Amino acid sequence: MARTAGTLLPRAGAEQRALAWRGYRPEWPKLFTHVALVFLCAVFAVPFLWLVSTAFKPDNEMFVWPPVWLPKPFTIGHFQQGWSLLPFPTFLKNTVIICVLVVIGTVASSSLVAYSVSRIRWVGSRVLFVVVLSTLMVPYQVTMVPLFVIFKDLHWINTFLPLIVPAFFGNAFFVFLLRQFFMTIPVDITDAAKIDGATEYQTFFSICVPLARPALATVGLFAFMGAWNDFLGPLIYLRDESNYTLSIGLAMLNGQYGSYWGAIFAMATLMTVPIIVLFFLTQRTFIQGITLTGVKG
Amino acid sequence: MGIIPWAVYGNANSMVTWGWEHGGEFFDEGKQQFTTAGPENIAALEWMVGYAKKYNITTLSGFQSGFGALGLDGGFIQGKVAMQPFGPWELPNFKQYGPNLHYGVTFLPAGPAPAPPHSSWVGGWCMGLPTGAKNSDQGWQWLYWLGASPEGTTMATQISVAMTFSGSKTTPALADQRKNSELAPFVAILEATLHQRPVTPVTDYYMGALDRHVGEALYGKAVAKDALAAADKESNQELQNALSGK
Amino acid sequence: MSQRAAIVRGHVNRSRISPAAWRNFRAGLLFGAPAIIGLLAFSIYPILSSLVDSFTSFDMIRPAKFVGLGNYTTLFTQDSLFWSTLYNTIYYVVFAVPLGIIVAFLLAMLLNQKIRGLSIYRTIFYLPSITPFVASAVLWVWVFNPQYGLLNTILAFVGVKGPGWLGDPNWSKPALILMSIWGVGGLMVIFLAGLQGVPSEQYEAAGIDGANRWQLLRHVTIPFMGPYFLFGLVAGLIGGFQYFTQVYVMTQGGPANSTNVYALYLFQNAFSYFKMGYASAMAWILFLLIAACTALVFRSSASRVYYGGS
Numbered sequence: 001m002a003r004t005a006g007t008l009l010p011r012a013g014a015e016q017r018a019l020a021w022r023g024y025r026p027e028w029p030k031l032f033t034h035v036a037l038v039f040l041c042a043v044f045a046v047p048f049l050w051l052v053s054t055a056f057k058p059d060n061e062m063f064v065w066p067p068v069w070l071p072k073p074f075t076i077g078h079f080q081q082g083w084s085l086l087p088f089p090t091f092l093k094n095t096v097i098i099c100v101l102v103v104i105g106t107v108a109s110s111s112l113v114a115y116s117v118s119r120i121r122w123v124g125s126r127v128l129f130v131v132v133l134s135t136l137m138v139p140y141q142v143t144m145v146p147l148f149v150i151f152k153d154l155h156w157i158n159t160f161l162p163l164i165v166p167a168f169f170g171n172a173f174f175v176f177l178l179r180q181f182f183m184t185i186p187v188d189i190t191d192a193a194k195i196d197g198a199t200e201y202q203t204f205f206s207i208c209v210p211l212a213r214p215a216l217a218t219v220g221l222f223a224f225m226g227a228w229n230d231f232l233g234p235l236i237y238l239r240d241e242s243n244y245t246l247s248i249g250l251a252m253l254n255g256q257y258g259s260y261w262g263a264i265f266a267m268a269t270l271m272t273v274p275i276i277v278l279f280f281l282t283q284r285t286f287i288q289g290i291t292l293t294g295v296k297g
Numbered sequence: 298m299g300i301i302p303w304a305v306y307g308n309a310n311s312m313v314t315w316g317w318e319h320g321g322e323f324f325d326e327g328k329q330q331f332t333t334a335g336p337e338n339i340a341a342l343e344w345m346v347g348y349a350k351k352y353n354i355t356t357l358s359g360f361q362s363g364f365g366a367l368g369l370d371g372g373f374i375q376g377k378v379a380m381q382p383f384g385p386w387e388l389p390n391f392k393q394y395g396p397n398l399h400y401g402v403t404f405l406p407a408g409p410a411p412a413p414p415h416s417s418w419v420g421g422w423c424m425g426l427p428t429g430a431k432n433s434d435q436g437w438q439w440l441y442w443l444g445a446s447p448e449g450t451t452m453a454t455q456i457s458v459a460m461t462f463s464g465s466k467t468t469p470a471l472a473d474q475r476k477n478s479e480l481a482p483f484v485a486i487l488e489a490t491l492h493q494r495p496v497t498p499v500t501d502y503y504m505g506a507l508d509r510h511v512g513e514a515l516y517g518k519a520v521a522k523d524a525l526a527a528a529d530k531e532s533n534q535e536l537q538n539a540l541s542g543k
Numbered sequence: 544m545s546q547r548a549a550i551v552r553g554h555v556n557r558s559r560i561s562p563a564a565w566r567n568f569r570a571g572l573l574f575g576a577p578a579i580i581g582l583l584a585f586s587i588y589p590i591l592s593s594l595v596d597s598f599t600s601f602d603m604i605r606p607a608k609f610v611g612l613g614n615y616t617t618l619f620t621q622d623s624l625f626w627s628t629l630y631n632t633i634y635y636v637v638f639a640v641p642l643g644i645i646v647a648f649l650l651a652m653l654l655n656q657k658i659r660g661l662s663i664y665r666t667i668f669y670l671p672s673i674t675p676f677v678a679s680a681v682l683w684v685w686v687f688n689p690q691y692g693l694l695n696t697i698l699a700f701v702g703v704k705g706p707g708w709l710g711d712p713n714w715s716k717p718a719l720i721l722m723s724i725w726g727v728g729g730l731m732v733i734f735l736a737g738l739q740g741v742p743s744e745q746y747e748a749a750g751i752d753g754a755n756r757w758q759l760l761r762h763v764t765i766p767f768m769g770p771y772f773l774f775g776l777v778a779g780l781i782g783g784f785q786y787f788t789q790v791y792v793m794t795q796g797g798p799a800n801s802t803n804v805y806a807l808y809l810f811q812n813a814f815s816y817f818k819m820g821y822a823s824a825m826a827w828i829l830f831l832l833i834a835a836c837t838a839l840v841f842r843s844s845a846s847r848v849y850y851g852g853s
Contacts, residue, residue, distance in 0.1 A: 122571030169581025358710030359689030
């Protein structure tokens, strides 16, 4: 086992040891880490690699036994087929519009509500949190139909509104997550700001939000993913094909009497690309967002 | 494998296939009761269970699932399963994923005597007109057009690849299909068909119950006789509830 | 209450509620307004509607018929599937949720180090959660194939004969549990965000005092991750009890009823058997169950979870 920095300098004075520990992050033995990472990568990545490789296989190689890894004739036909079979560019445009708006709405509203139930000491904070959390506990299968009726009465069916508007009113799951995060911010910081005359809004916006960057980025990523892959919502609320999203398009390739499996895998692969890119970008906030809690004794 | 008996579109559909093949019946119209636990059906299920035990159903389901999304057809298309009950909608799959497959279409083999020589059945979708519907006359006219008129039945065939509805032996669509060498055997089978699944308000429930109990029998968790009796009991209860106005 | 008493006695004394409390109340209400409005608009009606439905017999085509507690009594006394699906669901929750949290945490710890190519590793671990389910269902069926699926091939490498997984009633639930652990990338990302928040001064202070790696883990990392573990546990419970999609697409409850989970049976009752009243009763029983478990978790964690803020 590697020795900790502390024991490497047994005789050094307190300052030197403090310096040795500066910016410490827990570490594991390098070899173990690398071996574990490579093994786990294989485990986690293989299904996805199979998906991608199958998207490039000709039809007769797709479901053979044992499975083929490198497609013999490298076929890009499925991508062309998928793209042209259905109006995927339209689906893409629709999905992007919905996702962007959902992310904005979710991040904004969920953080506000989370702040309310975690950082403001008011009578209703606990009640509000409990009620919001409870909405997650009722299976959607039974609330689906009444909710649909609400949107029908509002004449929102066949528009994007049922998919976008609720996002601006707080998402229970993310409110919970952000609440947990906000509660880890030391009270001293916000108290200090309040003493200096900051309003609640200023405290929220100038202190809590910057500190919460990794958590907010996570919420944004998850909200985007949720909206991007959402199938049931668009299925229920969108009627015209011109309004359909990518996930519906993907499902349309899966017909009752036969499926275009090649096109399905090709389009599914394409659908993961924006998320991977987004994930990469989100990662940067983690790296930059190293703790700045700076509470000096 | 020669054949995988329970791979006919799920346990429930397999059960009715082989039950009818052995000469059994599943529903008594007069008494409005499910009669799954008749001796012929029990014999059919025991035949399937025998297969399951002999070839180890767990291994076989692994074998089946290995054909990926093609599932049931996959084994047949890859040439690993010799015989399988199918419907005409599978033909495009054969062409797309198994272009080199040599196959033929014929009637389901007759079961042990005294089973009848033909036991094919029709399934698929049905459309109904609920009591109290606002435009029941127009609704009925539309149903008639789609299911029995020359134009409607022809259109239905063109859209769905499958066979037309059996209420219209004279439809031109069937005549066309008779000329098609691949579909002709299916037309002959359709014309000799005797069975369809019970038409009740609780048929979905019944098929679900059958699926579960037949599954338990196949995996050795229940005796064939008891499994079918349980399916009957549960479904008849549901049917009574439904018929008496819930 | 004290305000009421004050008014009754004739002392309308507004200073009973301090201006600070008023301010906080208004602020809390304002910040919480989106959720309050949203609840009223989109949640209350559907949820209450389903509660009302649970006391009826309702096939969604004809008007509902009031049956009082009939659905509930039938569920508890006559429906063996109610109990068997509940068992399957609880089995799943008991294993999948804690294992998921542990694995996610270990992965997050692994990835929280200064290694080259870290971003790539992180992305790869997150991949299973990204794949659209339409395609990944096919994938997983292949992974679990007993003869040559990925899993049994790996096991064969180490000389173990793998079981029938999705085709074997005894192994189907473990297979699903394993599959959900594969998808733990989301929780891992959350834990990673949380690990960023552990103040390094704490590590410094403890390290100077001569703590070794395990003590650091126990006394610094884990306590600071408390709020996130709580989140993982509660969110896991809520989601786990409602586990549905994978079963619906991959196993349909089989083989031999082994993966028939509560939410699947609920779905079938609602949309296959047209018994929406019955399904609503099932939903509310589940709701009460989840709420009870969640309350228990919150209560028992109150003393143990350390929120750096307070």
